[in-house]
Amino acid sequence: MARSRNIKPGFFSNEHLAELDFATRLLFIGLWTEADREGRMEDRPRRLKMALFPADSVDIVHMLDDLDHLGFIKRYTVGDVQAIQIINWAKHQNPHMKEAKSIIPAMPVVEPSQGKHEESTVLAPDSHSSFPADSLSLDSGFLIPDSLNPSPAPVDAGELFARFWKLYPRKVGKDKAEKAWAKLKLTEALFDTIIKALAKHSLTPGWTKDNGQFIPHASTWLNGKRWEDEVSVPSNVHHLPSSRHTGFDQRDYKAGLTAVGDGTYEF
Template identity: 30%
Template sequence: MARIRTIKPEFFTSEDIVSLSPLARLLYVATWCEADKEGRLAWKPLTFKLRYFPGDECDIKALCQELVEAKLVVLYGDGLAYIPKFGAHQHINPRESASQLPEPDASPRVATRQTLDSDAQGGREGKEGKGTPDASRPDEPPGFTEFWKTWPSNDRKQAKGKCLEAWKKAHAERDAALILAHVESLKTSAGWRDKGGQFIPAPLVYLNNRRWEGAELAEVGGESSIGSFV
């Protein structure tokens, strides 16, 4: 049964949230409504589709996977999940029924408001403003964390989980130094600086197309292929 939950303004500018695709962001909010007072919920992607996206053509399983890869939702047991830090950011109605779902086994406990009072809502929301470093995830291969930090922030800097998979698939760690140098050079190129960065591609497009291959860094400022990115 869906429940009433709250959302904070800083949610919309959190690095973890803007890295998601738009529908994945909406799905993440929907999981709060599914979750009980302990942040636990039954993980039923098809039910989520019918309940929250009845008029949208979307791959609900891919959206769910996006949340899992971003570690905003953790799966456990037989078809169950929990939302880390849920208790730190929701004001639960004291009359709400106690959780009927088992605690996650061998998993970090859902954080409480006392232990995470300095965090903002969802993922690492608000940490940049407090000067907390963006620690790399254990499953991130060498170079990817630096790549993500180096990429310019705009409305196309999304789908960090998919970018991570593309990085792994391309074995990009072998070319990490070249990739970082290429991106830094592109950031000073006329194509990327024109019109406030309007033509900067999505990092996923860059990785999928392996655009660092054969890059002539000395001439990158004159690159003319930038412009048709989505």
């Protein structure tokens, strides 16, 4: 059952959401109306499609994956239940106190002993957010997962894509490649990893034979995180045939000569 939820100006200026296409951003809003008071719902893409995009041709599964990849939602499974948790829901929505309690299992919490600094994003069923609805804004970290680690220095994704595209050997589907690039949580370290992997892939037989017709489109390579593949680069060292001109160090070049007083030899 759809519910009334809050949306504030910070949503439209959020730089992380701007990486997603228009339909996916609209889906994110729609998920709020489908979520229960704890920000959970069943992970049923076909039902969500009928509820939120009944007249549109969209790929709900792909859109949910994009939202999950960027940290706006978490798709998880508990027993036989496949569910979705909207991240930081309790900090940014203030459901009506008469809403029914959630019947969907909460997302498993990562234990501190696993070495990750994570904070539970789910309120207890009887708890209510201490943030009023009007506090939703970009400055309050609007629906973005909290982190105890400082954010990495910003990178110029456009400039780095230009460098990647210049090196990628198959120049087709640039527009799709740019969209795939925009989905990456790009850092200088990740860029270096991608470029090093690309150099290895470029030497494999599958990329070098038949004028490169088997090289995947850049968008496919990026979406599949192919830089994480284990690649064996063949040796390109060609051994020269053995020379017949050998044994020079064993020859006696003084044979047949006569030694003279100054240490030289003559015929």
